[in-house]
Amino acid sequence: MTLELTGTQRVVVTIGVLMGMLLASLDQTIVGTALPRIVAELNGLAAYAWVGTAYLVASATMVPISGRLGDLFGRKLFVIVGMAGFLVASALCGLSQSMLELVLFRGIQGLFGGILMSSVFAVVADLYPPKVRARMQGIFTGTFALAAVIGPTLGGVLTDTLGWRWVFYINLPLGIAALVVIVRGMPAVRTRASRSDIDVLGAITLAATVIPLLTALSLTRDHDWSSPLVLGLLAVTVVALACFIGIERRQRHPIIPFSLFRVQAFTTAIAVGVFSAVGMFGVSLFVPLVYQGELGLSASASGKLVTPMMLGMLVGSVSTGQLISRIERYRLIGTAGVALQAIGMLLLAQVVPTTPETDVVRDIVLVGAGTGFAMPLYQNALMSAVPMSIVGVASSQLQFWRQLGATASIALLGSILGQHLLSAGLGNDSGIGVGGASLAARDGVAAALHEVFLIATAFIVIAFVASLFMENVPLRGHESGREPIATFAD
Numbered sequence: 001m002t003l004e005l006t007g008t009q010r011v012v013v014t015i016g017v018l019m020g021m022l023l024a025s026l027d028q029t030i031v032g033t034a035l036p037r038i039v040a041e042l043n044g045l046a047a048y049a050w051v052g053t054a055y056l057v058a059s060a061t062m063v064p065i066s067g068r069l070g071d072l073f074g075r076k077l078f079v080i081v082g083m084a085g086f087l088v089a090s091a092l093c094g095l096s097q098s099m100l101e102l103v104l105f106r107g108i109q110g111l112f113g114g115i116l117m118s119s120v121f122a123v124v125a126d127l128y129p130p131k132v133r134a135r136m137q138g139i140f141t142g143t144f145a146l147a148a149v150i151g152p153t154l155g156g157v158l159t160d161t162l163g164w165r166w167v168f169y170i171n172l173p174l175g176i177a178a179l180v181v182i183v184r185g186m187p188a189v190r191t192r193a194s195r196s197d198i199d200v201l202g203a204i205t206l207a208a209t210v211i212p213l214l215t216a217l218s219l220t221r222d223h224d225w226s227s228p229l230v231l232g233l234l235a236v237t238v239v240a241l242a243c244f245i246g247i248e249r250r251q252r253h254p255i256i257p258f259s260l261f262r263v264q265a266f267t268t269a270i271a272v273g274v275f276s277a278v279g280m281f282g283v284s285l286f287v288p289l290v291y292q293g294e295l296g297l298s299a300s301a302s303g304k305l306v307t308p309m310m311l312g313m314l315v316g317s318v319s320t321g322q323l324i325s326r327i328e329r330y331r332l333i334g335t336a337g338v339a340l341q342a343i344g345m346l347l348l349a350q351v352v353p354t355t356p357e358t359d360v361v362r363d364i365v366l367v368g369a370g371t372g373f374a375m376p377l378y379q380n381a382l383m384s385a386v387p388m389s390i391v392g393v394a395s396s397q398l399q400f401w402r403q404l405g406a407t408a409s410i411a412l413l414g415s416i417l418g419q420h421l422l423s424a425g426l427g428n429d430s431g432i433g434v435g436g437a438s439l440a441a442r443d444g445v446a447a448a449l450h451e452v453f454l455i456a457t458a459f460i461v462i463a464f465v466a467s468l469f470m471e472n473v474p475l476r477g478h479e480s481g482r483e484p485i486a487t488f489a490d
Helices: 007-044 050-073 075-094 099-127 131-159 171-185 200-219 228-248 259-262 263-294 299-322 331-348 356-384 388-422 439-467
Strands: none
Touching: 007 050, 007 075, 007 131, 007 171, 050 075, 050 099, 050 131, 050 200, 050 388, 075 099, 075 171, 099 331, 099 356, 099 388, 131 200, 131 299, 131 356, 171 331, 200 228, 200 263, 228 259, 259 263, 259 388, 263 299, 263 356, 263 388, 263 439, 299 331, 299 356, 356 388, 388 439
16 A cells, blocks of 8 residues: 655655665666776776676576565665665775675675665555556656766766776765665555565575576676586576476465466566567667777767667656556557667668768667656556555566566677677777778678667567557556455465
8 A cells, every 4th residue: 555655755755765766777877987997907807797797697686585575574674775785885896906806896786786676666656656656657767767878977077087986986975865865754664574474495596596597698798608607507597497486386475476477467567578678778788889880980979879868768758657647548658669669779770881870869769768668667557467565576576577688688689799790700809899990890890780680679579569468457556456366475
């Protein structure tokens, strides 16, 4: 049920939660700009990718676990723990004296970041009645885009003026302010859950499944899919997954209630999330190569030209939040959003070295706007389709599967791109990342990216087909009198 708060209390708590969400989202975009300087100072080129991978793996592992625990013990505790732990880990990252320390502290930061991110969307359900919730979901989703717009620029300014350590220290004043607001303004909800309700074995086996899986997918950047290390990690994943499924079927409060997959809105949202994740993440990863490797632009120019995609996402997400409660067949907004993603990605596949920069900007705006239209819609529909007692685990599952989809698709597309570049004689020394690359090299990059974007389009088309099966869930959840699913025991 919705928390009983005055209008002022609700606004204050919302601002605090939004600040916390901006904190975690910003961290994922601000650090990338500082990485070259970090590597140079700490002499850790070999661990370059693991600074991001450690955070991703830890965060993805913790999201479903903390989402379920939040349902059992109340959201306030986990928002506070996630935010406080994130701040401590940020300070430790800034104090790192070696790449090993930084990777370790980034992993810890990811754990608490996962706790924080799994809680914020569920807090919206606690704070607002369903129809207002739809608009707020758009604003919260737009925070991702805002962080992506300002993060790289802020990271560059901090690195060039105060030093790279401040990309982590900057979290402290914002986070402390948000933490004070949450501690003082957000009411705690008493529950009847006890320690015996915690699914410890489920959490352990889920971690044993997710960590090797994401690590294996990340390793495919510089290892063959058939390498013993990758295959070994995937084998561990399969065994751990079998154990996890067996354990979860016997738990009273499982980390992932399998009965969720019988809810059409849930399975549709997950399917769309998995296959459309390549839209946002694929563009973020490969469009800079379009600008630099195909069109011959500088790195700084390409960075600025990626910004329109995030602005499109920001506009799309806020617009969707407003439209959902006003349009009866609102599910079609999500279908239209996925269609825009597919069109933008297909147009990117047609880019050649002579394509005007404005055409590429148009294409990525379509992808960004489509992502913005789709993300909050499916988040809100999913949360409206399940009882309030499990809204945390349901919303965290959507984040979890999106992360898995993004990681898997990027690993696959990156592997395909690398194979094409190598077959074309374009390795690390070919100069494809600089404006002075030869026309032959730029043609080779264009051919490789053509196939990458076509495959990405195919993924998004699958998401489009899945979106057609979305039911028009009324914008209400447990309050509607909808019968809870029998196997959701609480």
